[in-house]
Amino acid sequence: MSNLFYRTFNKKRVLVTGHTGFKGTWLISWLKTLEANVTGISVDIPTSPSHFEKTNLSKEINDLRMDINNSNLKKKIDKIKPDFIFHLAAQSLVTKSHEDPLKTWSTNVLGTANLLNSLIDYKKPCVAIFITSDKCYDNKEWEWGYRETDELGGSDPYSGSKASAEILINSFVKSFFPNNHTVRVASVRAGNVIGGGDWSSNRIIPDVIRAWSTNKAVKIRNPNATRPWQHVLEPLSGYLTLAAHMSKTKRIQGESFNFGPNDNQIKTVSNVVHSIYKYLPKKSLKMKKGSNKNNEHHFLKLNCDKALNTLNWTSTLTFDETIEMTMEWYLAYYKNPKKIFNKTISQIKNYEDLAKSRKLSWSR
Numbered sequence: 001m002s003n004l005f006y007r008t009f010n011k012k013r014v015l016v017t018g019h020t021g022f023k024g025t026w027l028i029s030w031l032k033t034l035e036a037n038v039t040g041i042s043v044d045i046p047t048s049p050s051h052f053e054k055t056n057l058s059k060e061i062n063d064l065r066m067d068i069n070n071s072n073l074k075k076k077i078d079k080i081k082p083d084f085i086f087h088l089a090a091q092s093l094v095t096k097s098h099e100d101p102l103k104t105w106s107t108n109v110l111g112t113a114n115l116l117n118s119l120i121d122y123k124k125p126c127v128a129i130f131i132t133s134d135k136c137y138d139n140k141e142w143e144w145g146y147r148e149t150d151e152l153g154g155s156d157p158y159s160g161s162k163a164s165a166e167i168l169i170n171s172f173v174k175s176f177f178p179n180n181h182t183v184r185v186a187s188v189r190a191g192n193v194i195g196g197g198d199w200s201s202n203r204i205i206p207d208v209i210r211a212w213s214t215n216k217a218v219k220i221r222n223p224n225a226t227r228p229w230q231h232v233l234e235p236l237s238g239y240l241t242l243a244a245h246m247s248k249t250k251r252i253q254g255e256s257f258n259f260g261p262n263d264n265q266i267k268t269v270s271n272v273v274h275s276i277y278k279y280l281p282k283k284s285l286k287m288k289k290g291s292n293k294n295n296e297h298h299f300l301k302l303n304c305d306k307a308l309n310t311l312n313w314t315s316t317l318t319f320d321e322t323i324e325m326t327m328e329w330y331l332a333y334y335k336n337p338k339k340i341f342n343k344t345i346s347q348i349k350n351y352e353d354l355a356k357s358r359k360l361s362w363s364r
């Protein structure tokens with residue numbers, strides 16, 4: 001196998017924070033197929049069941065439990081000596097951010113500051129990608145995609161913390177990471193990621209899967225809300241493309257990039273629920289209107305022209321393929337959870353093959 005990712009990450013030391021979470025587990029699984037030397041830092045294993053636990057990857061990586069705000073983070077990083085860092089550790093849920101706003105701000109903002117602060121004197125060349133969110137934009141309820149230069153905002157603690165992380169990253173770069181610094185920094189904004197292995201609460205796919213597996217009605221808070229749905233491998237391919245690009249050229253420092261789906265993937269919550277239910281055997285769909293007490297927005301869309309023009313990146317999958325891959329994973333899990341890691345790896349390989357057949361730039 002030789003594609004851009006293999007050439008870039010093979011045998012490289014890669015630190016992933018938040019590696020036990022939904023996106024983190026897919027990322028470390030992919031990095032293992034590239035034979036990277038992976039270290040993960042996470043405070044806990046956030047869900048049960050857990051994709052991370054089922055992979056048994058803890059035996060094959062340097063698996064660390066540590067708070068991102070720990071004052072020993074710098075010492076730890078100096079010991080790990082990463083060539084690449086993907087910072088995903090976060091309190092990632094809007095509903096939880098209403099229950100515990102201080103923890104959300106502390107993890108998402110101060111945790112990001114602690115990581116950046118730990119890298120100021122780091123001497124080895126390293127690319128550090130900071131994962132924020134599509135929710136960092138001031139949502140104007142318009143139908144156009146947000147561009148990287150649009151106003152930041154956020155009317156709930158999660159979104160506000162992600163917008164603040166963006167401001168913080170920008171100020172750290174301007175103050176401490178000049179263009180000739182060995183550490184190259186970028187932030188990435190993607191949203192509404194779906195795929196197998198997510199059991200977080202108050203996210204639509206896990207909510208439907210939980211309701212289906214226990215024969216209960218699924219509560220839909222905001223059925224007509226549109227979101228930029230994408231399979232988890234899509235933004236990950238964007239993060240890996242950006243990191244590969246930044247490891248070769250010093251042209252990018254302190255910039256942000258949107259990674260979102262094509263326009264035809266902007267569907268409503270209700271569209272997604274009906275599409276996934278087609279794959280679920282036997283039981284019929286029972287839906288209940290939940291309350292939208294957190295005032296979630298109705299429209300959210302990203303403009304990804306910058307990723308296309310700078311990195312030649314676009315997403316790979318159609319909406320139907322995204323749903324099919326997601327449901328194939330969950331059905332395989334409920335059939336035989338012990339073998340689920342094989343499914344994860346085969347989906348990564350299939351995704352790479354599909355990207356190659358569609359001539360995606362990173363797949364060569």
Ligand SMILES: NC(=O)c1ccc[n+]([C@@H]2O[C@H](COP(=O)([O-])OP(=O)(O)OC[C@H]3O[C@@H](n4cnc5c(N)ncnc54)[C@H](O)[C@@H]3O)[C@@H](O)[C@H]2O)c1
Nearest residue numbers: 018020021022023042043044067068089090092133192193
């Ligand atoms: N899943 C999505 O749809 C989505 C959309 C936009 C942005 N994001 C962002 O992508 C990143 C990953 O999201 P996810 O869905 O995998 O999240 P997740 O909730 O599944 O996982 C969060 C991870 O962060 C770790 N973590 C939490 N608090 C920590 C702390 N104080 N110290 C160290 N580790 C800590 C957890 O242990 C876990 O490994 C997050 O930054 C999230 O905000 C996710």
